[in-house]
Amino acid sequence: MPKISSDTLWDVAAAEVRNRENRTGEEDAEEDAHFPTESTVFLMGSKAGGKTTILLRFLDRDEAPKPTLALEYTFGRRARGHNTPKDIAHLWELGGGISLSDLVQIPITADNISALSVVLVLDLSKPNALWETMERLLESARSQVEKVCASLQKTGESRSGKQPSQNRVSRVLHKDYPDRELINPFPVSLLIIGSKFDIFQFTSSKSETTVSKARSFVNQLAFGTERPKSISTDPSKPLVIPAGLDSLSQIGPPVTSDVDIGTLHAKNPLDLWKKVFERVFPPESIKERKELKDPAKDPQYSEPLIDSMRAQKDQELEQYKREQAKSWKNVALDPKI
Template identity: 30%
Template sequence: MLSIPEIATRLVDETLTKVSEDNSCTICFVGSSSVGKSTLLNSFLDKNDTPRETLVMEYSFGRKTNQKQGMEKTICHVWEYGGKLDILKNILPSIPVNGKYYYCVMVDLAKIKSLWNTLESCIQAMVNTYAEQKSVLVELIIFGGKYDLFKNYDAEIKKLICTTLRSVALLFNASIVFYSSKEPSLVRRAKELLHGIGFGNGVPNKERMFNFSKPLIIPKGTDSWDNIGVTASTLEQVKARHLSRIPLDTELSSVGERTIGAHHAHPEPSLDSKVAMKYEELRNLDSLDISLGDYLIDLH
């Protein structure tokens, strides 16, 4: 029979364990490089530091007092991966998971030629790491970064990209939110989502946008194949449909390299920008993959 001090010790240990699980969560951010992951996380955590290039893995955390639990604090553990995606599967097993676990994949909407590779690599690493770990329940969230550039793309391209992302999200019961650090409304929306998963009751469900001509925000469980406008598909079918229109090719063609300088030929900078925007669409449809922002910098 246990003594009273031993019983008390066991009860305290059990209580602390329960509090730790109920009042903590883990957020892991992966995805495209230089797409805005650090900027968004700094905004969410109220950090004023100038974002720098993320090393292989960086850790930060946020805390908030839970009024319902007295002075108990809710802790949000945040991990950000900035290394090569082909070794991500070797990194994920080392991340300690506390409480609910949210796996956030941010793809660069301005680089449509590499979008599928980023999405597939990150999700495959997640599946390989956690599929057989019954004790770890992962919730996937897909962030579409650099929407300020993507919104100016051709309507058919935007529709195809949105169809692909929505199809993948439906297959993995994921949420989608489009984001740009240059559009305050999208910053607010992304921060509200992170606050919901970090300190609230999960992904907020009050705001939704399915229209591909607008920045998507689709909480898990609110979309369907009928809404997307395609037949129910497997991941391989989604991939085949996407790559039939936007084949993988991240190499700069010699033709593209020779042509870049030719587009800075108008007397008005505004015309240069419009030509650059249209040329970016053509480049992505053929064989090139450079962001519009990088191209505009080259122009000036």
């Protein structure tokens, strides 16, 4: 007769825990290969800067891009081989430029922080808004990442089981990196894309070469494919610079005949570049930004029928306000009341 096991459920569970603790990394990797992975890619950047176009090309969707309303979600799947589960990439896109930067708290959470990447798309055809867009959005995203990591450090690890303090950027900026003491690396993987260079020539939907390169970089963030090896530092051509392969000394100081660099008081090389950039391309005024903050007045969300009805209702509201103002004025002047 077969021997009947007398182990209780707790004995079986304890044995399984001991077995997992004794596994080697190779065994874990072999087991993980049979399970799908999940990653999150968060796209943000200039308003109407081409984020949706880049996303659609990444997903192989042949359709015309539509304006992004606030924050939108989609996903992509990719099989690693035959008879293997498909890896999943959760894709978030933030619309509205810097006006909706508070929404970064939705796609950046404790559930996905260990597998999160950020893609910042900057419209090169609008240089006056470029630097502030970059600073404001990266600051909002960094603040949210640090907030999530701080909360996770109290519990010791992320919900996916990975240490929240594990900084993937630190593997790029090695201890001998020349600018290690001058820069503050972004806490998660970051890809910056300059869009609409077709006006000059760069990442545009009209250039298959540049779109293919952008897609390769996004694919690497989403599914962990091999990092693109191409690099281009020729300023007369589209720049392609993987993380860690440039330095402030290679970039050098700003070259301009319009600004006397010696008169600028900068804290570091990046600050110097900012001051020169904003001298050449003055930032947009606060008044202009406030006028465009109302989506109802934004040209990219134009809907003729709805807009005409809205205009009629606005007129009716103004008329009502004027009538009410007159009636309250008469009441205030009535001595009998």
